[in-house]
Amino acid sequence: MSTATAANIESTVSGFTTDLRALREEIGTMIVGQEDIVEGVLMCLLGGGHALLEGVPGLGKTMLVRTLAETIHANFSRIQFTPDLMPADIVGTNVIVEDQGGKRFEFSRGPIFANIVLADEINRATPKTQSALLEAMSEGSVTVAKQTYKLEKPFFVLATQNPLEMEGTYPLPEAQLDRFFFKLVVEYPNKENLHTILDRTTADHVPQPRAVIGKERIMEMRELVRKVPLARQIQDYAVRVVLATHPENPEATAKSKQFMRYGASPRGLQAVILAAKIRALLEGRYAVSIDDIRHVAPPALRHRMILNFEGEAEGVQADAIIEEILKATKEA
């Protein structure tokens, strides 16, 4: 958008809203329920971040990513992380190719070279392998044998963790978790949704998703997101919420002081703001509201808050602390 006018903006925003809703609806044809997860994943995509999904197997995480890739007409790859997975298995490696000129090394791209990457059970791979993925997530490129290969945009990684099988896994360190835009917890579908799932997937006609928008549109939408203005008071609210996650901060709540070891980083605040902007646009608004902040704060902050021993021993959930903070933090 080079020459913006008021009318353009309104149509731009309207177009954004329409495309995003269409995208959501299209994904919804394949994924039953999980509206929050879908919305969250889309926010991550449009926010330029990556998503971490946590849920038991069989909840449609792979289906979700695949559907997402198909709806935006993007490349999709799935990486099943196992303990013996090597970094080269992710990023690719140089192979010897023999041709007329003789033998030469040729970089064979790994599965990471896709627009949408599903890193399934990321916590099963070794930290070395994890770091190879995480480095690509943060840099947007891969370096192999001193050769850097840019990853095509949009580049979106959706990593999953199985909360049931934590034994023998390599939980992602906090520093690595902080790189994920959202952490979304996939709940088990309710009864009605299960019926719908069955109806859709066990019949003879299995629906197929169609492309709604292209990759370029995603990039445009990303740009628009960053244009969404934010009132100072609302931004201040977001800042106070994030500060309240730190136990040493005067604005910290009682639970925060009691159970927190470290609070959310500024990256988490960025995620909150970006996600809030996306949500505002999703609802056809031109500016962020405090409700948007409240809505996106849990998925954006839950994986960035480190509990102390007491919190872990008590089984305190970060979401409970975030909820208390959102209630306690005054709007102005």
Added chain:
Amino acid sequence: MAQPTDTSVIQRLIGRTRRRIRAQWALEGATTATVLAAALALASIFGVRTEALAPGTGIALLIASGLLIVLGAVIAAARKLDDERVARKIDRASNLSDRLSTAIAFSRTLTRKGAGKGDEHDAETHEMMVAAIKDGVRSASRADVRAAAPFSWPRDLRAALGFLLLSAIVAGLSIPTLDRGAHVYRAIPDHAPPGAQITIEGTNLMHGMARPLASLPVRNTMGTPQLGAANAPTGYVPGDASVFLGTLAKSRPVQVLDWSPTQIIVKIPNDAPLGDQQLLVFIATDRIGMVDFTVVDPKDARYHKEDAVALDPDEKAYIAAILAELKNVAQRDKVPELDDFAKKIEDLLAKAEKGEISKEQLLDALAKAEDALNKDADPKPEDVTKQLGDAGKELAKEQLTKELGEALQKNDLEKAKQELEKLAEKLDNKELSDQQKQDLQKKLEQVSKEMEKQDKQQDDKQQQQEQKLKDEIRRLEQQKQQAKNDQQRQEMERRLEDKQRELQKLQKDEEQKQQSDQRRAVKRLEKDMEKAAENLQKPQKDPNKQGDQKDQDQQDQKDKQASQNLKDAARETGRVDKDQRKQATQKKMGSQMDDLREAMRRAKQKGNKGPNDPFNKSGKNQDFISRARGGKGQQGQWKPGQQGQGQGQQGQGQGQNGGQGQGSGQGGDTWGTGHDDNLTGNETNKTGNDKDQELQGQSGDKGGSTRETILAAAQKGFAGVGYKKVYADYQRIVEEVMRTEKLPSSYKYYVKRYFANIHPNMAAPPQDPKQ
């Protein structure tokens, strides 16, 4: 680039909402302030009711309470209320997702940007802001101002209502106000003699009084006695308050000694009339109250202290008679010490009369007065007389000192003193020749040595006596230890105690002798004579040297000194004389002193009225006194004897003829416990063994017989001439018997009382207060 959109719609919404919010705040503030205001009103009402606050102050506080409410509303409503904050309230209440507040915020931002404060945003963002503002403006129609600023009951409403209700109740209550007026309640004591200090108790006695800076002396109002320094007030005396004694119709001012908020100390005037009256207390011209008060006679025994001594009227009269006699003798014999003693006893009696002294104090004071009288008395004044007599005998041998010597021999110390003074005068006037001086010198020297020798002899004798007694005591102790049986031992012990007492008395007498005024005066007299003799001694003249004026002057000087010595000797002689007279008088009045002591000992305490008077003793005494004055007594009161009754408990009692009592009974194991109530005895009864015999007496002109005279006096009074003569005869005998017979003091007392009461010239008896 789009221009900022007009947000007046939103501003109007904000304005409306703000007004509602401020109104609500004002209500909240006013309600909260009402709690404080009600408390303040409550306090001021209470303060005015209890007079802790002046009415004006109370009203001011009430007005302040009202203003407090207004102030609370104003302060609450005046709080800062940002547009964006109000807009956010509207957004929340209207579910507008912060559209209005964001529009206001963006409007300000864009306005600042338009004012040239830098472009912080790119075009798209700018447009989005504009779009957001427009969106806000569009959504203004959905704003619910009422929901954004609802009116609700203030949270302090209940408290405010409660306080208001309480204030109303308190305002309606009749709280008893503190009584700050001055009141008087009672006088302590409520009766006192004139001159006594009285305390009037009260409250708030300073109320309504002007307060001078310092205590002022009491005003000398008309009728108030002029006061000396001894009666000056010791405390605060207000200038505008006074106390009067009397009645409402007629009263006199009394002296105020001290005035405090709770009591007033006053002094009853010395000439205040006796009887029931009132003490009226005034502050300025307002009478604040009065208390009952009785001015009593200090001699009225009803008001004496409980432990005050009480003397019967006839006891008092008897003691007064003794004292009068003592004073007469003191003046006659020139013994001022006895006169002082009598005065001391009179003072004691005066105190006793006023009830100011208890029996113990009376006896104690009497003992002290007696000790003072007997202080330094010589145990053996006859030794002194003998010593002076021996000196006089020697002095009489010399012509010059013959008169002096004879006076000393006769124990006429007054004359001896005069003779000594004459000698001294002669020396001063140089009327004595050298020879006479020498003779005088020799005689004085001789006498002084003789007196010294006698002193030594007496001392030796004393020591010998003491030694003898000590030896005797030692011997008796040995005998006691060697006693063969208890009887002997007891006998030895008794004799030993006697000797020890004798030794103690001897030593005590010696000690008293050494301290006696007479002995010391005699010693000084002796020394004076010796010095006079030394000064009269002519110095040895050198035959080769002629006498000159210097020697003569020296001799004259010595003569003067000798003269002074003689005057000193005369003075000492006077002292001996005075002391001897005192002791002689004391000895003479020894019996009276005993009576006085007995009378004091018999005095009762006020509360102790003594045993009942079963024999109507007081009645009989009164009858007796009446007849003694020549009046008629009551018939039947005074009879020679009455029939008595005696009962023995299986005992045997035989009445004697002439009848002291009759009792009869069988002999028994125990003694009788009954007694004859009639201690005065029965009249003599005739017995059958009497033989009547008529005796003829000789008629004479000497009047009736003694017996007849006495009987007649008993019936008719003591005014007769014959009785006086009889009385005089009996009195001499009584004195003789009292002196020689070993009668107990109490017996002597009664006998003397009896004779005092039948004295022919008996003064009118004291009035019995019971009459």
